[in-house]
Amino acid sequence: MQDLQFKPMEFINNLHYMGTGMLGIMIVMGIVICSIVLLNYLTNRPKKNKKDGE
Amino acid sequence: MDVLIQNFAELDWRQPVMWLIGAILIFLAIHKEMEPSLLLPMGFGAILVNIPGADAAMEHGPLATLFNAGIANELFPLLLFIGIGAMIDFGPLLSNPKLMIFGAAAQFGIFFTLCLASVFFPNIKDAASIAIIGAADGPTAIAVANVLNSKYLGAIMVAAYSYMALVPIIQPPVIRLLTTKKERRIRMEYKAANVSKLTRILFPIVTTLIVGMFAPNAVSLVGFLMFGNLLRECGVLDSLSETAQKVLANLITLFLGLTIAYQMQAESFLKVDTLLIMGLGLIAFIVDTAGGVLFAKLLNLFSKKKINPMIGAAGISAFPMSGRIVHKMGLEEDPQNFLLMHSIGVNVSGQVASVIAGGLILNFFL
Numbered sequence: 001m002q003d004l005q006f007k008p009m010e011f012i013n014n015l016h017y018m019g020t021g022m023l024g025i026m027i028v029m030g031i032v033i034c035s036i037v038l039l040n041y042l043t044n045r046p047k048k049n050k051k052d053g054e
Numbered sequence: 055m056d057v058l059i060q061n062f063a064e065l066d067w068r069q070p071v072m073w074l075i076g077a078i079l080i081f082l083a084i085h086k087e088m089e090p091s092l093l094l095p096m097g098f099g100a101i102l103v104n105i106p107g108a109d110a111a112m113e114h115g116p117l118a119t120l121f122n123a124g125i126a127n128e129l130f131p132l133l134l135f136i137g138i139g140a141m142i143d144f145g146p147l148l149s150n151p152k153l154m155i156f157g158a159a160a161q162f163g164i165f166f167t168l169c170l171a172s173v174f175f176p177n178i179k180d181a182a183s184i185a186i187i188g189a190a191d192g193p194t195a196i197a198v199a200n201v202l203n204s205k206y207l208g209a210i211m212v213a214a215y216s217y218m219a220l221v222p223i224i225q226p227p228v229i230r231l232l233t234t235k236k237e238r239r240i241r242m243e244y245k246a247a248n249v250s251k252l253t254r255i256l257f258p259i260v261t262t263l264i265v266g267m268f269a270p271n272a273v274s275l276v277g278f279l280m281f282g283n284l285l286r287e288c289g290v291l292d293s294l295s296e297t298a299q300k301v302l303a304n305l306i307t308l309f310l311g312l313t314i315a316y317q318m319q320a321e322s323f324l325k326v327d328t329l330l331i332m333g334l335g336l337i338a339f340i341v342d343t344a345g346g347v348l349f350a351k352l353l354n355l356f357s358k359k360k361i362n363p364m365i366g367a368a369g370i371s372a373f374p375m376s377g378r379i380v381h382k383m384g385l386e387e388d389p390q391n392f393l394l395m396h397s398i399g400v401n402v403s404g405q406v407a408s409v410i411a412g413g414l415i416l417n418f419f420l
Binding site: 003004005006007008010011013014015017018020021022024025026027028029030031032033035036037039040043044 | 147148151154155158161162164165166168170172173175178247248249252253256260261264265268269326330407410411414
């Protein structure tokens with residue numbers, strides 16, 4: 001119990017973690033989304049018929 | 055005769071309270087069928103370790119040995135992640151990757167709780183460990199609290215797993231409070247896009263690389279999860295994939311529940327700190343749910359094709375319960391409203407996002 005405190009200002013002081021954390025997740029997830037879109041695009045392209053190419 | 059009754063004299067009032075808590079967990083597991091594979095071993099374990107003088111709870115007893123062998127070094131959670139990875143079909147997500155953004159939004163509760171917990175806990179690492187309960191993901195919560203060396207590991211584990219099991223009770227009222235009946239009835243068409251086998255194989259590898267580069271402290275978590283998924287998708291290790299999904303996951307779950315209960319000894323559990331952690335964990339789950347729902351409502355303001363905001367709530371991870379709950383709530387409002395593929399897609403993205411959140415928390419405080 002003696003380890004606990006009540007310092008409401010700490011909420012404000014640590015808000016930057018909230019901003020950085022959410023921004024970080026959004027950026028990483030955004031990159032994962034882009035990579036999935038790219039993977040889908042690259043692996044679903046219709047294969048060229050060899051004869052058409054010749 | 056004294057020998058027979060001497061143990062009764064050593065009984066502390068807190069121990070019967072813990073028996074009662076154990077009995078409630080067993081009741082919820084059997085009668086309400088809430089996450090029985092976890093709550094039943096935890097409930098029984100809570101009774102086991104609170105019998106005065108019981109060998110099971112001793113320093114070198116079987117539960118302490120299991121704890122040191124499997125939890126203290128993060129082994130059990132990581133092995134469980136292989137099983138979870140093998141169970142997850144990322145297909146709905148890969149065919150509609152935009153859903154991942156909801157998984158990210160639903161991690162808001164973690165960072166909100168971090169700020170809130172810092173009001174009460176002077177050590178920011180303890181506050182961060184408590185906040186990660188909001189990942190709704192047992193292995194991530196254990197790994198983060200362990201690496202940050204939080205002294206509240208036991209309470210955090212119990213809160214994380216209990217609330218995951220209580221997702222069917224926690225989420226529906228929050229979702230109903232934040233949505234109108236009309237919003238809950240929004241139908242979402244599902245068009246399964248063609249996802250190639252190569253994409254399914256490359257996805258776990260690419261995701262591990264991306265997450266690892268941004269959050270190196272989460273590599274073991276995301277790596278084991280994605281390794282399990284690679285076993286599933288590679289197509290040449292079906293037997294290993296099946297073993298990971300069933301035998302491995304069941305064995306680890308069996309020991310995990312009992313081992314977590316080792317931390318439920320009355321003298322360390324029935325304290326104000328623990329109750330506060332349980333309260334903060336609940337807030338984390340509620341704010342996560344609200345974050346996902348409100349983010350979906352925000353997107354609806356700008357998009358022509360309306361999204362059912364309930365699917366945002368599935369982003370809290372807690373796979374697959376959360377996805378199923380959203381689907382069930384959709385059916386309750388409109389029997390023809392099938393949200394399962396969308397909600398499961400968001401749910402698996404929440405699984406990935408929670409690991410990233412754990413990695414970012416570790417990046418902040420290590």
